[in-house]
Amino acid sequence: MITTVTLNVSVDKAYKIKGSVRPGTVSRVEECTNTAGGKGLNVARIVDLCGEEVQAAGFAGGFNGGYVRKMLDEDGIQHQFTEVKSETRSCINILAEDGTSTEYLEPGAPVTEEEWQRFLQDFAWMTENSSVITISGSAPQGLEAECYKTLIEEVKRQGKQVILDTSGVYLEEGLKAVPTMIKPNQEELEALLGTRIQNRQELIKAGKQLKNWGIPFVVISAGADGALLICEDGIYHGRPPKLEAVNPVGCGDSMVGAFAVAMSRSKTPEEALAFAVAVSAANAMNEGTGRFQSEDMEQILGNVSVERIQD
Ligand SMILES: Nc1ncnc2c1ncn2[C@@H]1O[C@H](COP(=O)(O)OP(=O)(O)OP(=O)(O)O)[C@@H](O)[C@H]1O
């Protein structure tokens, strides 16, 4: 069993529009798709599509909270959200005809101390039957910067593996509890280390720095250029073949989901990287967020290159 944590659940709205996003004008939406979102729920769908058992944890409240539960039920994904008084947020992704993706993310309504304490109780029993736990995305207002650190400490107390995919203060604090894997992109890494990264050499240097903090697996995702994996076995660069990306939103989450699956199947680092690159690239080819077609994934997997970097 894999448990995904999404503290900032969302009803993700994908708006398809003609032409381009034009600030200061009125645009009619051609097509609107609602998805159970917040990064961790994208991870949950990917784990499910990969054929592993998954359960989703997090906060849900109000009308949107009920709607998210219904969408997960339709996908057959188990969930056990901690009920909160405030309304679950919505996030908007505008997919324009010109190929751009523009996101507006609501902050997430406040969670009280009592609700957080109830979540911690739910989390402790949910992780007991899991081998891998993923923690993704931002946190709603009202939670301390150390919230993910607290969760990672609990997972590690239980001797389980944990992947942390977040940014800003939540990443900074979460790292102090030393998760098994992190998956920053370049922007998140630059913000964390307070430095500009100009090329692959500098990206590797930054990844090694994090590995030296004790993180066993540091994955740095780089969009169409694939991802770097820095771990005890070595440094690897996994690259997808050239492909037509339709909706890249959720690619990072797809990568996290695939790594969680690979971890639960005890794959080697090289195998895990190739699989994660293939799954995330297949997600880019799909209109849905956190979804992929098995045929796309299999075809890409046969064309992923994994280079071992001597450094
Ligand atoms: N255009 C693309 N073509 C092929 N593969 C892609 C493309 N975009 C993303 N990917 C795959 O998805 C992985 C994760 O993408 P990316 O680096 O954009 O993550 P991210 O910045 O965390 O994204 P997000 O936050 O939107 O989920 C990449 O490492 C790559 O394997």
Ligand SMILES: O=P(O)(O)OC[C@@]1(O)O[C@H](CO)[C@@H](O)[C@@H]1O
């Ligand atoms: O506010 P967060 O949790 O950091 O990000 C939320 C979000 O942008 O991330 C996903 C894509 O990765 C979307 O499904 C969702 O809307």
